[in-house]
Amino acid sequence: KRHLISAADLSRDDALLVLDTAEELAQIADRSIKKLPTLRGRTVVNLFFEDSTRTRISFEAAAKRLSADVINFSAKGSSVSKGESLKDTALTLEAMGADAVVIRHSAAGAPHRLATWVRGSVINAGDGTHEHPTQALLDAFTMRRRLGDLDGRRVTIVGDVLHSRVARSNVLLLNTLGAEVTLVAPPTLLPVAVDSWPCSVSYDLDAELPKSDVVMMLRVQRERMNAAYFPTVREYSRRYGLDAERVAKLPEHAIVMHPGPMNRGVEIAAEVADSPRSTVTEQVTNGVSARMAVLYLLLGGSEPAIGKEVSE
Numbered sequence: 001k002r003h004l005i006s007a008a009d010l011s012r013d014d015a016l017l018v019l020d021t022a023e024e025l026a027q028i029a030d031r032s033i034k035k036l037p038t039l040r041g042r043t044v045v046n047l048f049f050e051d052s053t054r055t056r057i058s059f060e061a062a063a064k065r066l067s068a069d070v071i072n073f074s075a076k077g078s079s080v081s082k083g084e085s086l087k088d089t090a091l092t093l094e095a096m097g098a099d100a101v102v103i104r105h106s107a108a109g110a111p112h113r114l115a116t117w118v119r120g121s122v123i124n125a126g127d128g129t130h131e132h133p134t135q136a137l138l139d140a141f142t143m144r145r146r147l148g149d150l151d152g153r154r155v156t157i158v159g160d161v162l163h164s165r166v167a168r169s170n171v172l173l174l175n176t177l178g179a180e181v182t183l184v185a186p187p188t189l190l191p192v193a194v195d196s197w198p199c200s201v202s203y204d205l206d207a208e209l210p211k212s213d214v215v216m217m218l219r220v221q222r223e224r225m226n227a228a229y230f231p232t233v234r235e236y237s238r239r240y241g242l243d244a245e246r247v248a249k250l251p252e253h254a255i256v257m258h259p260g261p262m263n264r265g266v267e268i269a270a271e272v273a274d275s276p277r278s279t280v281t282e283q284v285t286n287g288v289s290a291r292m293a294v295l296y297l298l299l300g301g302s303e304p305a306i307g308k309e310v311s312e
């Protein structure tokens with residue numbers, strides 16, 4: 001049994017297999033073939049303890065397009081409010097039969113623990129500030145569709161890196177795929193361990209833009225931070241926000257990404273978010289193909305084709 005808990009669980013061959021499979025699936029969808037029978041009889045449980053719009057809907061759409069049965073669980077309105085633990089919740093859902101459990105949780109490490117309790121494959125849909133590997137896969141897929149091979153491409157990731165599971169998973173996956181990543185953030189919004197990450201760090205966004213093939217803006221996660229981390233919105237936008245003036249410094253082919261949800265007017269100006277350079281809605285569309293690829297490669301064959309085993 002194999003799982004997808006970290007972007008580091010994917011070798012270069014695994015990552016390329018996911019991207020190639022996502023491309024095939026996207027092309028099938030483009031031919032108006034809406035549903036494939038591949039996972040008929042399999043059950044995918046979406047176990048969401050933290051809010052989500054894109055990821056939850058995307059996993060549901062992906063599983064349904066592969067003809068899997070889908071059980072959606074959200075902590076709100078469940079017996080979690082009566083104090084039921086993650087383990088008991090997971091075992092209850094597993095008793096209904098789950099070939100894969102897609103989990104989002106506020107605690108880093110929750111998907112790893114879950115993998116030691118359940119029989120199905122666990123897919124991390126975001127755990128605290130730790131990782132969000134399928135976001136990194138859909139981002140890499142979007143970059144590859146727009147720019148071709150990622151080897152040697154320069155990706156600048158900007159903003160609240162400290163609280164961003166998207167940034168960490170992207171750094172790991174893009175490094176595996178041969179891209180060069182630079183993080184740009186205020187010093188207070190960088191993790192202490194960033195020196196050990198496979199990327200560079202800069203505090204000067206304007207200097208990085210002309211060298212970037214991709215600029216990825218991160219959401220300022222006000223709900224996870226205390227005021228000492230954050231200057232004022234106006235000061236943050238002035239130094240680290242992406243407006244039209246800054247976009248003009250990018251090479252002509254460069255794209256602007258944001259995983260969503262966006263704070264328009266904080267990390268990204270509305271006119272930039274809505275411009276042809278922006279891949280924000282494309283990322284959402286591509287998310288379904290990327291997640292179909294992950295589900296197919298974990299559950300579709302007699303043995304999983306990707307992922308990592310987990311021991312206690």
Ligand code: CP
Nearest residue numbers: 052053054055259260
């Ligand atoms: N990008 C992303 O994870 O969005 P949601 O929180 O809406 O799932």
